Amino acid sequence: MSQSSHATTVVIGIAGGSGSGKSTFADLVQAGLDDADLAIIRHDAYYKSLDHLTLDERKQINFDHPASLDTQRMIEDIKRLRAGETIAVPQYDFSLYTRKTQVDELAPPSVLIVEGILIFSEPRLRDLFDMKVFIDTDDDDRLIRRLNRDIGERSRTLTEVLSQYQNTVKPMHLEFVEPSKRWADIIIPHGGKNKVGLDLLSRKLHMLLKRDYPEQLHT
Numbered sequence: 001m002s003q004s005s006h007a008t009t010v011v012i013g014i015a016g017g018s019g020s021g022k023s024t025f026a027d028l029v030q031a032g033l034d035d036a037d038l039a040i041i042r043h044d045a046y047y048k049s050l051d052h053l054t055l056d057e058r059k060q061i062n063f064d065h066p067a068s069l070d071t072q073r074m075i076e077d078i079k080r081l082r083a084g085e086t087i088a089v090p091q092y093d094f095s096l097y098t099r100k101t102q103v104d105e106l107a108p109p110s111v112l113i114v115e116g117i118l119i120f121s122e123p124r125l126r127d128l129f130d131m132k133v134f135i136d137t138d139d140d141d142r143l144i145r146r147l148n149r150d151i152g153e154r155s156r157t158l159t160e161v162l163s164q165y166q167n168t169v170k171p172m173h174l175e176f177v178e179p180s181k182r183w184a185d186i187i188i189p190h191g192g193k194n195k196v197g198l199d200l201l202s203r204k205l206h207m208l209l210k211r212d213y214p215e216q217l218h219t
């Protein structure tokens, strides 16, 4: 991996339940800054490859348990970025339940946002974050959003989404995700478009990057 001279990357973790609005929140924060300043990596990209299983077997995996993710690789990638190295971020295919062959090259940004449902539940990952944000959204809103997204974008049926929710998503949320809220520095209620929350984090990042804050952002 290539190495560049850099100021140390500030790493911000954004956790929250599935469908809480983590991606929406991170994308809106990023939209106010240049690509060179802020990059996002998603724990979802680090789901383990299940090439050795049939599609039906892959569908039986508990994707809400920490064991389904290659968190060790994510930890190493964040450490490499902090050391000034470019990394190869894996890409994940939710329709085929497996990793793509392509990767995304990422050079060290000034600010790195890491998002995912389980990023605060593993201490070795959690300890890498300079700031921890938890997006807190009502369970019924999260389920409605997940239904729309998984049927619309991830080639799932209504029956599949509901049975996955009852069998693994909900129990793992209660066991791992919800308790991990206790590690957060900031808890943002009402999902990914909370203007006060967006304004708070964006102002902090503009300050860190010594940028003027555009007053019309997130209004």
Ligand SMILES: Nc1ncnc2c1ncn2[C@@H]1O[C@H](COP(=O)(O)OP(=O)(O)O)[C@@H](O)[C@H]1O
Residues within 6 Å of the ligand: 016, 017, 018, 019, 020, 021, 022, 023, 024, 025, 145, 146, 149, 190, 191, 192, 193, 194
């Ligand atoms: N505050 C909100 N109001 C309405 N829809 C929202 C809001 N935040 C997110 N969404 C929608 O809900 C879905 C899930 O949001 P997303 O940001 O992908 O959640 P997560 O990354 O936590 O799974 C997306 O379709 C998104 O557009």
Ligand SMILES: Nc1ccn([C@@H]2O[C@H](COP(=O)(O)O)[C@@H](O)[C@H]2O)c(=O)n1
Residues within 6 Å of the ligand: 017, 018, 019, 022, 044, 047, 063, 064, 093, 094, 097, 098, 116, 117, 169
């Ligand atoms: N093959 C997979 C892998 C993961 N999931 C679900 O994704 C959810 C996490 O992503 P969010 O964007 O919703 O935070 C997680 O709850 C897994 O159940 C999947 O359905 N299939």
